[in-house]
Amino acid sequence: MNNHIELLHNYFIKYSREAIDKNLFENINTKSISIDFSSKSRKGDISSNFYLVAIKKIKDKNFNFKDDLLKGLSELFFVQDCDISKNGFININIKKEFLIEQIFYLLNEKDKFGKSNFGKAKHVNIEFVSANPTGPITVAHMRGAVLGDVITSLLLNSGYKVTREYYVNNAGSQINILGNSLYKRYLELFGQSIKLNHDEYPGEYLIEIAKLIKKEDGDKWVEKNSKDKENYFKTYAVKYLLNIIKKDLKLLNIEFDKFSFETDIVSSNVINDLFKILDDSDLLYNGVLEKPKGEDIDDWEPRSQLLFKSSQIFDDQDRALKKSNGEWTYFANDAAYHLDKFNRKFDKLINIWGADHIGYIPRMKSVLKIISNSENYLEVLTCQIVRLIKNNKILKMSKREGNFVTLNEVYNQVGKDPLRYFMISKKSETSIDFDLNKVIEKNKDNPVFYCQYAYARASSVINKANDLGININSFNKNTKIKEYLTNDEIEIILKLLSYPYILHQSALKREPHRLTNFIEDVSISFHSFWNKGKENESLRFIDEKNILKSQTKLLWLHSMRIVFENIFNIIGIDYHETM
């Protein structure tokens, strides 16, 4: 990258090194140098705290730091002018010629603009959703689903290779209960009266599945009471529900590269490998866990079982790997699954978990530290719950009680774009309230429309200009361009040119909401400029009497569309030239 922000940052680092070498300064921590390219105060195109940071470290009292710094800065080829404010900030205005240069670069890069090779083709495995196949996917998983998908895009745009993975918990007692629940629904179809236990699944979708089995096999299973029957019903249910889940996710354009099944992990030997690795590190022992605090557990009693010394690594207590009856715990299987991922030679694992799994992070990170010998090999991102609000009431949901709202239902009410946009436009660790009444209204309350509208408006100008024979197809750099750029336009151009940094930060911190903040910010500036043309005709985009001026505006309009398209593609929403 060779834009003004990068160039300036590099200059400060170079300046620091040389000044330290000349013994003018003590060591300057270059990490504390910040370049502010979006300051609202607008005292300069960009500003920096470098003077404040460095002046503390000055050694030679006779050295005139301020003058030397300003002289050096003003000699930089992209700097128009610069000064240091009373309170110590460096404010710099960029030469218009340089900005125009950068705009041509942007236009040339097109969809490559902003992309980087930061990831150096390292292969990341990102596991998300992984909802148990015991029912259709619900709003509880919606946020993690979109977040995982968008973070994947961010990583791909930063030069990583990415595998999207879904872990299917198709073993264990919940699946047995699912199978039993389905079987009862099947019996019900043959006139038997059934009673579902408290822990069984009452959802009506099981009736639909039962009907299918009846259609295919008739009463074949009614009298049967065998292992075959149990397996048949639970396998059928899982297969059917997983397809529903896939279809529902497809509605949001979310697809996976790989599905891993718990049953495959169980039947492979990977859990024994895990046991050996932990045992060789002397991290396993038979012991008794303390009674957990908090809610009272009626049937608790101390029992000896196989424990993992996770408290020696990241956790605050040791965790069970085997139940007292000798079976592996869920955690053991899941840890084995992570060893399986490690064995598939990924450079990094990312998991996206719901807030209800936060307590599992220390133990899983402990396991992966032992496996990979790296503290950050596993990165776990969490997302807090999305509360659904309807008629000013919070909808309480539980899959087992069957009163949940499915992703499919919400999709039918609001559509893909607002749903995707809303899920990632807030920091994931913050819980959000999703007001169904407001979202159903489908009006300007949805910021996604605001941005799509900005895109459509920009397109409409470009198309209109094209009809008048004005375009930038064979338009080249021209010294007159800079005379036509107003301050508002320069501000928009500066924002557009900062996009690579926003994208980079967004990918680095796994925070897609930085992109939505950015695009809303640019949209505001754009709509604002648009309206100025109503009052002041000279600010309109198209002026048939002044082709060069019109072309200048088309220049950054095209740039804006490129940046918008890139962002829309990353967050996975549509854009249209007309609305």
Add this chain to the structure above:
RNA sequence: GCGCCCGUAGCUCAGUGGAUAGAGCAACCGCCUUCUAAGCGGUAGGUCAAAUGUUCGAAUCAUUUCGGGCGCGCCA
């Protein structure tokens, strides 16, 4: 009891060491003979939960307190 997350305008949220703390919605006042008014401009709205500390500088970092959420079994 313990752990994690959160507390910023009436509401929903940005901002995580820098300049006078921002946006959307809601409220009030304006702007359509016009490249899309699905928009724009303006007014009003704040003890950044509280206290103490760290320093040139704190919404941001540390400690404590108060509020809210989520979690803490051999479940999955």
